[in-house]
Amino acid sequence: DGGITQSPKYLFRKEGQNVTLSCEQNLNHDAMYWYRQDPGQGLRLIYYSQIVNDFQKGDIAEGYSVSREKKESFPLTVTSAQKNPTAFYLCASKVTISYNEQFFGPGTRLTVL
Amino acid sequence: AQTVTQSQPEMSVQEAETVTLSCTYDTSESDYYLFWYKQPPSRQMILVIRQEAYKQQNATENRFSVNFQKAAKSFSLKISDSQLGDAAMYFCAYRARGSGTYKYIFGTGTRLKVLA
Numbered sequence: 535d536g537g538i539t540q541s542p543k544y545l546f547r548k549e550g551q552n553v554t555l556s557c558e559q560n561l562n563h564d565a566m567y568w569y570r571q572d573p574g575q576g577l578r579l580i581y582y583s584q585i586v587n588d589f590q591k592g593d594i595a596e597g598y599s600v601s602r603e604k605k606e607s608f609p610l611t612v613t614s615a616q617k618n619p620t621a622f623y624l625c626a627s628k629v630t631i632s633y634n635e636q637f638f639g640p641g642t643r644l645t646v647l
Numbered sequence: 648a649q650t651v652t653q654s655q656p657e658m659s660v661q662e663a664e665t666v667t668l669s670c671t672y673d674t675s676e677s678d679y680y681l682f683w684y685k686q687p688p689s690r691q692m693i694l695v696i697r698q699e700a701y702k703q704q705n706a707t708e709n710r711f712s713v714n715f716q717k718a719a720k721s722f723s724l725k726i727s728d729s730q731l732g733d734a735a736m737y738f739c740a741y742r743a744r745g746s747g748t749y750k751y752i753f754g755t756g757t758r759l760k761v762l763a
Contacts (some may be wrong), residue, residue, distance in 0.1 A: 565749050567749075574656070576753045576755040576756050577753040579750065583747060592750070603761055622690065628749070638684075641663075641691075
């Protein structure tokens with residue numbers, strides 16, 4: 535079955551440590567996205583990538599980094615520079631056809647201890 | 648900058664009744680797309696309905712329909728014959744049309760409760 539997988543579902547990190555969240559898709563989509571979801575704030579864009587080896591900062595990129603070495607994969611690293619990393623993180627992908635919607639993964643809940 | 652506003656943090660509806668969720672947006676673009684997404688307790692985001700701004704006809708998907716008022720920049724979602732499974736967070740989203748425009752703008756969401 536085609537879809538987007540995110541792992542792990544729950545992640546715990548000690549303060550000051552970097553952590554990488556995985557996002558893989560087998561939908562052959564070109565564009566991929568990372569969002570952060572906090573209560574009462576909806577979805578905020580962290581980074582997005584339109585093609586392999588290219589990505590752009592979203593609205594809240596500080597303290598995060600990404601790579602796009604393969605079409606299927608778009609991992610997000612939450613660095614120690616991110617001041618409030620505890621949140622729910624959603625990965626999404628999209629085909630290049632304009633009117634198409636994004637497809638979302640199941641999300642990762644990151645908790646900083 | 649484009650913005651999306653959902654002014655109802657929470658709504659309730661009786662099972663089998665109809666409810667309307669509000670969404671307004673601000674943009675200087677003339678061509679764009681609007682979406683409603685549903686996020687149930689599992690937190691998996693699911694597309695409910697999509698509207699292309701150049702189409703005057705309101706989109707409909709089974710029990711879900713929209714009231715798209717382009718001049719007023721309003722995009723409300725109507726759920727008819729509400730079911731218990733409709734209980735979820737609903738997010739309104741906007742995306743400008745055009746090559747290279749991949750960024751989506753989301754509202755803050757409306758939590759819908761369905762009462763048995």
